Amino acid sequence: MTMAARNIKTGIAERRLIEEAGAPGFSHAGWFDKARLAALDSFEAAGLPHRRLEDWRYTDLRQILEKRLTKTEETSGRSDAPAGLLDAVDAYVALIGAEGVEGDFSGLPEGAEIVPLGDVLDEGWVRDAMDASVFGDTDAPQAAAIIDLNTALLGGGVAIHIAHGVVLEKPIHLAFSGNGTRHLRSVIVLEEGASACVIESHQAGANAFSDFVSDIRLTRNASLTRIRIQNDDRSAIHLASDRIVLGEGAVLDGFLMTLGAAVSRNQSFVRFTGEGARATVNGVYALRGSQHGDHFCLTDHAVPGCESVTLYKGVLDDASTGIFQGRVLVRPDAQKTDGRQANHALLLSREATMNAKPELEIYADDVQCAHGSTVGELDRDAVFYLRSRGLDEASARQLLISAFLDEVFEAVTHEGVRDILRVIASEWFVQERSRHHE
Amino acid sequence: MAAVRETVEAVQDLGGERYKYGFSTEIESDKAPKGLSEDTIRFISAKKDEPQWMLDWRLEAYRRWLTMEEPAWAKVSYPPIDFQDAYYYAAPRQNAGPLSLDEVDPKLLETYKKLGIPLAEQEILAGVSNIAVDAVFDSVSVITTFKEKLKEAGVIFCPFSEAVREYPDLVRKYLGSVVPASDNYYATLNSAVFSDGSFVFIPEGVRCPMELSTYFRINEKQTGQFERTLIIAEKGAYVSYLEGCTAPQRDENQLHAAVVELVALDEAEIKYSTVQNWYPGDENGRGGIYNFVTKRGDCRGKNSKISWTQVETGSAVTWKYPSCILRGDGSSGEFYSIAISNNAQQVDSGTKMIHLGSNTTSRIISKGIAAGRSSNTYRGLVSVHRKAENVRNFTQCDSLLIGDKCSAHTVPYIESRNPTAILEHEATTSKLSDDQLFYCRQRGLGTEEAVALLVNGFCRDVLQKLPMEFAVEAQKLVGISLEGSVG
Numbered sequence: 001m002t003m004a005a006r007n008i009k010t011g012i013a014e015r016r017l018i019e020e021a022g023a024p025g026f027s028h029a030g031w032f033d034k035a036r037l038a039a040l041d042s043f044e045a046a047g048l049p050h051r052r053l054e055d056w057r058y059t060d061l062r063q064i065l066e067k068r069l070t071k072t073e074e075t076s077g078r079s080d081a082p083a084g085l086l087d088a089v090d091a092y093v094a095l096i097g098a099e100g101v102e103g104d105f106s107g108l109p110e111g112a113e114i115v116p117l118g119d120v121l122d123e124g125w126v127r128d129a130m131d132a133s134v135f136g137d138t139d140a141p142q143a144a145a146i147i148d149l150n151t152a153l154l155g156g157g158v159a160i161h162i163a164h165g166v167v168l169e170k171p172i173h174l175a176f177s178g179n180g181t182r183h184l185r186s187v188i189v190l191e192e193g194a195s196a197c198v199i200e201s202h203q204a205g206a207n208a209f210s211d212f213v214s215d216i217r218l219t220r221n222a223s224l225t226r227i228r229i230q231n232d233d234r235s236a237i238h239l240a241s242d243r244i245v246l247g248e249g250a251v252l253d254g255f256l257m258t259l260g261a262a263v264s265r266n267q268s269f270v271r272f273t274g275e276g277a278r279a280t281v282n283g284v285y286a287l288r289g290s291q292h293g294d295h296f297c298l299t300d301h302a303v304p305g306c307e308s309v310t311l312y313k314g315v316l317d318d319a320s321t322g323i324f325q326g327r328v329l330v331r332p333d334a335q336k337t338d339g340r341q342a343n344h345a346l347l348l349s350r351e352a353t354m355n356a357k358p359e360l361e362i363y364a365d366d367v368q369c370a371h372g373s374t375v376g377e378l379d380r381d382a383v384f385y386l387r388s389r390g391l392d393e394a395s396a397r398q399l400l401i402s403a404f405l406d407e408v409f410e411a412v413t414h415e416g417v418r419d420i421l422r423v424i425a426s427e428w429f430v431q432e433r434s435r436h437h438e
Numbered sequence: 439m440a441a442v443r444e445t446v447e448a449v450q451d452l453g454g455e456r457y458k459y460g461f462s463t464e465i466e467s468d469k470a471p472k473g474l475s476e477d478t479i480r481f482i483s484a485k486k487d488e489p490q491w492m493l494d495w496r497l498e499a500y501r502r503w504l505t506m507e508e509p510a511w512a513k514v515s516y517p518p519i520d521f522q523d524a525y526y527y528a529a530p531r532q533n534a535g536p537l538s539l540d541e542v543d544p545k546l547l548e549t550y551k552k553l554g555i556p557l558a559e560q561e562i563l564a565g566v567s568n569i570a571v572d573a574v575f576d577s578v579s580v581i582t583t584f585k586e587k588l589k590e591a592g593v594i595f596c597p598f599s600e601a602v603r604e605y606p607d608l609v610r611k612y613l614g615s616v617v618p619a620s621d622n623y624y625a626t627l628n629s630a631v632f633s634d635g636s637f638v639f640i641p642e643g644v645r646c647p648m649e650l651s652t653y654f655r656i657n658e659k660q661t662g663q664f665e666r667t668l669i670i671a672e673k674g675a676y677v678s679y680l681e682g683c684t685a686p687q688r689d690e691n692q693l694h695a696a697v698v699e700l701v702a703l704d705e706a707e708i709k710y711s712t713v714q715n716w717y718p719g720d721e722n723g724r725g726g727i728y729n730f731v732t733k734r735g736d737c738r739g740k741n742s743k744i745s746w747t748q749v750e751t752g753s754a755v756t757w758k759y760p761s762c763i764l765r766g767d768g769s770s771g772e773f774y775s776i777a778i779s780n781n782a783q784q785v786d787s788g789t790k791m792i793h794l795g796s797n798t799t800s801r802i803i804s805k806g807i808a809a810g811r812s813s814n815t816y817r818g819l820v821s822v823h824r825k826a827e828n829v830r831n832f833t834q835c836d837s838l839l840i841g842d843k844c845s846a847h848t849v850p851y852i853e854s855r856n857p858t859a860i861l862e863h864e865a866t867t868s869k870l871s872d873d874q875l876f877y878c879r880q881r882g883l884g885t886e887e888a889v890a891l892l893v894n895g896f897c898r899d900v901l902q903k904l905p906m907e908f909a910v911e912a913q914k915l916v917g918i919s920l921e922g923s924v925g
Contacts, residue, residue, distance in 0.1 A: 054511065332842070347857035351824075356852040358863070365839035365869040371848070372864045377857040 013065035014047050020181045020209075021153035026118035031127065039151035046145040055142040058323045058355045059294040061239075064263050068209075068237065085420045086201050086229070091173035098155045098182055107170075111163030112196075114172060117185055120159050129187045129215045134245055135271055135300070143267055146241055150183050150213040157185035162194040162222075171197035171225075171414065176212070179205035186214040190222035190250075197225040197414055202260070204232040212240045218250035220274060225253040227417050229424070232260035234289060241267045246306075248274025255412050257421060258285040258293045259428065267296040272306040272334075283312045284408050284421075286428045287320035294323040297341075301334040304364075310341040313408050315401055319351035326371065327359040334364050341371040346378060346404060348397075398429040457717060458918075460687030463549045463657050467576065470527035472660075476500060479630055482527045482577075486599040486633075489606060499619040499629035506623045512786040513815040513847055514755050516728065519693060526631045528576040528658040546573075546580050553684060555653045557581055569680070570595055572652040576661055577633030584648065591647050593677075594639040598666050601637035608639055612670055616699035616736040616763070624695040624757075625732040628664045632697065635665035640675035640706075649678050649905060654696075656685035656716070656727070662693035669699070671706035673739065678709040680908055684752070685717040689725045691754060696731045704739030704766065709747070711908055712760075715915060716752035721810075723782025726754025733760035737769030737798075745772040747903045749912045750787060751919040759817065761790035764798035764826075771800040774900040776912070778893075778919045779812030779844070788818035788849075793859070796827035805897045806837040808844035809920050815847040822859040829859040837867040838896055840889070840920065890917030 051060035094103040238261040324343040386396035570584035579597030619629040719726025735744035762771025773789035791800035808814035837846035878888035
């Protein structure tokens with residue numbers, strides 16, 4: 001495998017990405033430009049990940065991007081509902097694009113800032129958060145190329161800092177939209193005891209290529225709720241990598257909904273560096289057409305006494321492909337770890353595909369770790385039962401799918417957003433329903 | 439409480455000796471010149487008096503092997519193997535093809551007696567057990583018992599080299615049809631240099647009247663063992679086959695790269711059980727067998743069934759994935775495994791269930807127990823083909839950790855391309871419960887007995903699937919393998 005990886009040189013897809021990026025979105029004379037050059041070198045040396053790399057066996061990014069060279073728009077479209085619905089949530093809204101960060105943040109309490117990333121690169125907290133050395137070998141060489149790509153071609157992004165003890169009552173809503181190729185980064189740092197809720201909505205246009213990296217640091221006893229809704233155009237490519245570090249007693253409550261993009265790959269690297277921390281990394285994916293959604297979650301229990309929960313559920317219609325790759329790593333001294341991971345998928349059509357690889361890698365003995373994974377179709381007996389109670393087939397299916405996904409929605413702590421997620425899901429079903437009516 | 443008593447007795451039997459099969463037999467042997475080349479392969483083929491087609495097949499595999507790379511994806515590490523620094527053929531010197539026990543070198547008979555393998559048919563008939571045995575010593579089969587009795591039933595059970603000579607049509611038809619010569623690095627190496635193994639053919643409608651068994655023994659220093667086993671069950675046939683293996687205790691690492699192919703035609707059933715107890719190396723990880731094995735069953739016929747049961751306690755490094763290709767509609771595959779690793783052992787084992795036919799079912803129960811500084815990985819694949827309707831799979835992988843220096847990993851791949859498939863996978867990892875240990879000790883059991891008892895309980899689902907003769911042996915092995923792991 002390693003030999004094969006070495007043999008493949010930077011090719012046409014890599015060059016095109018570099019050309020498309022053009023001049024850097026901002027200049028920075030200091031450390032970052034050095035980092036940018038180093039990242040460009042290593043990206044060019046490694047090239048885009050491909051299926052011969054174990055972590056990318058189900059998503060051959062190199063091939064996908066090579067195809068994109070010859071392919072113009074085919075199926076596209078999406079519902080604008082999610083963005084519209086989220087407008088109703090009372091939040092500090094920041095519009096994030098290659099042009100910068102827009103929004104009215106005058107209402108933010110003291111100690112909370114939302115600023116363009118390019119403006120604060122020299123701040124210690126930004127630099128620390130962007131320093132990945134804390135991950136050691138966990139964010140694996142196989143992910144490095146994607147992070148390098150982002151660093152090398154970075155066009156902008158947002159930095160959020162919540163100071164010691166500051167509790168944000170209202171959520172922050174980061175609205176990402178735009179067309180073409182974008183390489184953006186978010187840095188979110190919560191200092192000791194701080195608490196915030198960050199909602200991200202993604203609405204990229206037709207044939208867009210988006211590459212996001214989020215560097216998130218939760219210091220001692222900080223608490224972050226993070227909800228992401230990815231609803232890019234169904235011809236877009238969406239890459240998102242999260243690098244999240246949790247200090248002692250910190251709490252992460254994460255949720256991702258994947259609805260859009262032709263090809264999406266979400267990778268989450270969670271690392272515990274202090275005892276007693278807790279991370280929830282949940283997600284829902286609902287795909288149709290020829291959509292391809294890959295969810296990769298690595299939770300690194302580097303210290304004792306932490307708890308992690310990963311629950312993903314997906315519904316796959318038409319010829320869509322769902323992928324779940326999870327890994328719970330418990331390092332030698334991480335005793336008293338509680339790690340749970342589950343993925344459940346429903347195949348709604350004859351052409352749909354689900355690939356799952358839930359892994360446990362455990363080097364400590366006093367742990368409780370479990371994973372479960374199921375793939376199947378809607379229970380025919382349950383559909384039959386509902387129909388015998390007078391529901392038509394489509395309603396019966398819709399009801400069962402809602403019930404199936406609801407377990408994950410239930411865990412979303414922000415009540416308003418939770419209701420919106422349910423509405424988005426039911427809208428997805430309406431489309432499913434109209435298809436089955438015919 | 440029978441199980442408890444047996445376990446306790448098993449542990450008492452230990453007498454401090456951990457690997458009781460570690461002796462070696464002083465016997466003159468014929469060896470191929472050291473190293474691997476086309477000449478080595480010609481030497482082996484000539485020794486076995488093989489037809490030209492067999493030699494050609496071997497040479498083609500060898501040429502292919504030269505172009506291949508050693509797989510590196512398994513979670514095991516060992517120093518690079520020098521394939522030139524070993525003997526690829528070693529056979530105890532004796533008259534070719536002994537027909538009866540009287541002609542077998544008494545030293546060999548004594549060896550098998552020490553190993554507890556019944557070769558004298560009278561003993562077996564006297565009711566000790568009902569097993570026909572093929573005894574493979576280094577590169578050759580020394581004796582196969584009950585051949586005549588089996589022949590009456592129409593069953594062919596003979597050394598592989600004999601099958602090549604006597605039943606060339608059958609061998610040519612099925613050899614490499616499940617594990618192609620180009621399958622993977624070690625299988626290709628095996629295809630080039632394989633020495634002996636068993637050949638089993640159960641004709642249509644025959645239920646094999648006795649358990650068949652092959653006992654593999656590596657004796658000679660610096661040799662590799664490359665056995666090849668081929669089992670064919672024709673329509674409606676049934677056979678239960680057991681495999682056992684041991685090796686002397688040595689400081690060097692010896693390579694064992696076997697290939698096992700099973701073919702089950704319509705309504706046929708093959709039950710294949712293994713107790714793998716190669717020398718695991720000492721506490722510091724010196725010596726031991728590298729066990730790189732390719733085992734695959736092909737449920738070629740409708741409603742056929744292949745069941746793998748394995749108890750893996752030996753070997754320094756294990757790389758082994760007994761798999762089922764569920765091609766026939768309604769066929770079913772099973773994999774029951776206990777993998778125990780202690781000291782510096784490394785195990786990367788699991789199964790593949792490839793569902794190609796409709797209404798196929800598979801069941802995977804894997805119990806991994808890691809102690810000492812060992813590493814124990816389950817790696818498995820369940821895949822459902824687009825056209826396979828109503829597939830059902832259930833997978834359960836449990837890992838038990840004893841001590842804080844060992845590691846346990848679970849790497850399952852689940853790939854479904856048909857909505858009617860129902861696939862379930864669950865896995866847990868936990869340590870041996872202090873409460874349970876305390877309870878056992880409080881009832882008067884010693885620590886070692888308590889561990890053996892609890893681990894036997896943990897493995898119970900799999901132990902129950904073993905043929906009776908093996909089950910008792912396996913329970914003892916569980917206790918022995920974990921000796922010294924607690925306290």
